[in-house]
Amino acid sequence: MESLGVLLTLPMNPYLEAELHRRCHLFRLWESPPAHRKDFLQANAPSIRAVVGNATVGADAETIDALPRLEIVASYSVGLDKVDLARCRERGIRVTYTPDVLTDDAADLAIGLSIATLRRLCEADRYVRAGSWKAKGDYKLTSRFSGKTVGILGLGRIGLAVAKRAEAFGCPICYHSRTKNPNVNYKYFHSVLELAGNCDVLIVACPLTKETHHIINHEVINTLGPKGVLVNIGRGPHVDEPELISALVEGRLGAAALDVYEHEPDIPEELFRLENVVLTPHVGSATWETRKAMADLVLGNLEAHVLNKPLLTPFL
Amino acid sequence: MSVENHTAETPAGERELPLVLLLPPLFPHFHVALTHKFRFLKPWESPLPREEFLAAHACAVRALLCSGPTPVDAELLACLPRLELVVASSAGVNHIDVAACRRRGIAITNAGNAFTDDVADYAVALLIDVLHKISASDRYVRRGLWPIKGDHPLGRKLGGKRVGVIGLGSIGSAVARRLEAFGCTILYHSRRKKPSVSHQFFSNVTDLAAESDVLVTTCTLTAETHHIIDREVMLALGKDGIIINVGRGALVDEKELVRCLMEGEIGGAGLDVFENEPVVPQELLHMDNVVLTHHQAVFTPESFHGLLEVVMGNLEAFFSNRPLPTPVSE
Numbered sequence: 042m043e044s045l046g047v048l049l050t051l052p053m054n055p056y057l058e059a060e061l062h063r064r065c066h067l068f069r070l071w072e073s074p075p076a077h078r079k080d081f082l083q084a085n086a087p088s089i090r091a092v093v094g095n096a097t098v099g100a101d102a103e104t105i106d107a108l109p110r111l112e113i114v115a116s117y118s119v120g121l122d123k124v125d126l127a128r129c130r131e132r133g134i135r136v137t138y139t140p141d142v143l144t145d146d147a148a149d150l151a152i153g154l155s156i157a158t159l160r161r162l163c164e165a166d167r168y169v170r171a172g173s174w175k176a177k178g179d180y181k182l183t184s185r186f187s188g189k190t191v192g193i194l195g196l197g198r199i200g201l202a203v204a205k206r207a208e209a210f211g212c213p214i215c216y217h218s219r220t221k222n223p224n225v226n227y228k229y230f231h232s233v234l235e236l237a238g239n240c241d242v243l244i245v246a247c248p249l250t251k252e253t254h255h256i257i258n259h260e261v262i263n264t265l266g267p268k269g270v271l272v273n274i275g276r277g278p279h280v281d282e283p284e285l286i287s288a289l290v291e292g293r294l295g296a297a298a299l300d301v302y303e304h305e306p307d308i309p310e311e312l313f314r315l316e317n318v319v320l321t322p323h324v325g326s327a328t329w330e331t332r333k334a335m336a337d338l339v340l341g342n343l344e345a346h347v348l349n350k351p352l353l354t355p356f357l
Numbered sequence: 358m359s360v361e362n363h364t365a366e367t368p369a370g371e372r373e374l375p376l377v378l379l380l381p382p383l384f385p386h387f388h389v390a391l392t393h394k395f396r397f398l399k400p401w402e403s404p405l406p407r408e409e410f411l412a413a414h415a416c417a418v419r420a421l422l423c424s425g426p427t428p429v430d431a432e433l434l435a436c437l438p439r440l441e442l443v444v445a446s447s448a449g450v451n452h453i454d455v456a457a458c459r460r461r462g463i464a465i466t467n468a469g470n471a472f473t474d475d476v477a478d479y480a481v482a483l484l485i486d487v488l489h490k491i492s493a494s495d496r497y498v499r500r501g502l503w504p505i506k507g508d509h510p511l512g513r514k515l516g517g518k519r520v521g522v523i524g525l526g527s528i529g530s531a532v533a534r535r536l537e538a539f540g541c542t543i544l545y546h547s548r549r550k551k552p553s554v555s556h557q558f559f560s561n562v563t564d565l566a567a568e569s570d571v572l573v574t575t576c577t578l579t580a581e582t583h584h585i586i587d588r589e590v591m592l593a594l595g596k597d598g599i600i601i602n603v604g605r606g607a608l609v610d611e612k613e614l615v616r617c618l619m620e621g622e623i624g625g626a627g628l629d630v631f632e633n634e635p636v637v638p639q640e641l642l643h644m645d646n647v648v649l650t651h652h653q654a655v656f657t658p659e660s661f662h663g664l665l666e667v668v669m670g671n672l673e674a675f676f677s678n679r680p681l682p683t684p685v686s687e
Binding site for chain 2: 145146149150152153154156157160161162163165166167168169170172174175176177178179180181182183184185186187188205206208209210211305306307308310313319320321322323324327328329330331332
């Protein structure tokens with residue numbers, strides 16, 4: 042694919058970048074200072090036929106419009122909220138993503154975060170590292186995870202994988218989703234509010250769309266309540282972040298685990314002072330094994346496109 | 358026989374409740390529930406040295422309630438000629454001289470399954486934390502490093518890992534059941550192969566380690582299992598290997614563990630217990646590939662409630678001459 046001009050939006054994976062450099066004609070978007078970005082795109086537009094973006098910088102309308110020869114957007118992510126899908130549809134631009142390969146990691150993280158939050162694991166680790174453990178028998182009671190009702194928002198690949206794991210802990214499962222899934226026995230709720238009122242741990246695992254923006258709002262948070270736990274492995278904008286913070290500070294929400302934020306990598310500092318949160322820097326797919334698999338999927342999709350073969354994981 | 362008021366409590370009412378010797382500490386939550394049904398002898402409330410106190414007051418004592426770490430050793434047992442039952446409020450009984458009890462026909466009961474779920478949950482959480490660097494990246498975030506230094510180093514996937522469980526009792530089995538749902542392969546070592554279990558059995562822990570990516574210690578601490586994870590086992594586990602200890606500190610040779618971690622001979626560890634609690638080796642406090650907790654695995658209201666029921670159940674059964682619910686069999 043030496044003639045394929047690929048625009049890589051960020052340094053997201055050294056192996057992916059090296060392969061793109063080796064096998065394609067690679068343009069690195071971040072090498073142009075933000076003020077000159079439009080000029081950079083304009084200058085290289087005749088060559089760029091593919092964009093590889095991720096959950097942070099994808100392919101928005103402005104970028105797509107600046108690239109008249111764009112044929113394919115191969116996203117290094119499963120979420121496509123940073124790709125202007127409507128524009129792509131209009132222009133007949135193919136869009137691929139990375140489903141399945143990161144399902145396990147995301148689900149593993151969701152459960153790990155749930156237990157870590159209920160059992161105050163990170164707090165305990167901080168306590169020991171600070172040298173605060175002075176007496177044997179020094180303990181505080183934390184909430185059991187096994188048997189707690191887990192509510193899943195979005196029962197797609199990741200949501201189902203979360204459910205399967207939670208079941209092994211004896212957790213009753215309930216969910217809300219755009220449509221009820223006829224193949225599962227889990228209790229379905231017609232609204233996120235009802236879901237929040239009927240679970241102990243609410244895990245966000247749905248795609249980010251106009252409809253799901255701030256789906257976790259003041260009402261939902263209050264309904265989840267002072268003993269409730271919110272786990273967000275979706276996208277930051279799923280949650281009204283300032284509202285979440287005040288709920289945590291005021292005790293209207295019991296605890297939260299966040300892997301994603303409204304303005305990554307900037308996180309409101311009030312969260313740093315809270316003991317009832319676990320904060321991870323968007324690590325849902327961040328293992329060596331999964332990132333390699335994601336990179337290979339991006340490369341495989343680009344190659345299939347160039348060879349006019351069926352795309353491996355097309356979304357559009 | 359009269360008992361001084363400050364060493365035994367008799368609630369209002371004339372009923373003579375069964376007498377139980379108490380070794381501290383007793384969880385405060387238990388006190389109210391248990392003192393309705395039993396009279397407790399509390400040696401530490403007396404000015405007399407323990408031996409003298411016991412000689413004066415405990416010769417009729419048939420049951421003893423203890424929490425680790427106060428040892429129930431041969432010396433103590435010798436002061437209790439009529440002792441028939443030791444009720445431990447823990448899963449582990451390594452603080453009890455089990456052999457001496459067996460010789461005297463003294464039954465021992467432990468926490469039964471009261472802690473199983475919480476300890477298993479904790480073991481799984483420690484493993485996910487070590488692999489996905491949850492605590493390490495939480496620290497990174499709180500120090501404001503994400504915008505400055507970029508993404509945190511990558512972790513490792515749990516799915517497909519081979520997990521060697523050392524001790525496939527109720528806690529070990531609960532850990533196995535959970536990890537199977539994450540796509541792990543379970544291998545195990547136990548004193549004897551379990552015919553009803555389909556997981557691959559290893560009679561030798563070093564061989565188990567050689568075939569495993571992770572070792573989880575969920576066995577009792579005895580003379581035989583002391584340092585069951587030693588340098589040989591750690592080297593067999595290998596440079597990417599992870600050790601999760603939710604049993605007792607002494608199941609792992611802690612000095613060797615620190616050395617292996619520092620030298621990169623193993624990949625990481627999740628530790629809820631240590632050889633000399635509350636002392637944690639200084640070197641561990643600076644490592645990002647370990648997760649350290651202060652013996653917290655059982656501390657939930659649910660476990661405590663379950664434990665109280667078990668303790669109560671054992672004492673009531675004993676004093677009514679019924680079979681004990683959770684005897685420890687050796």
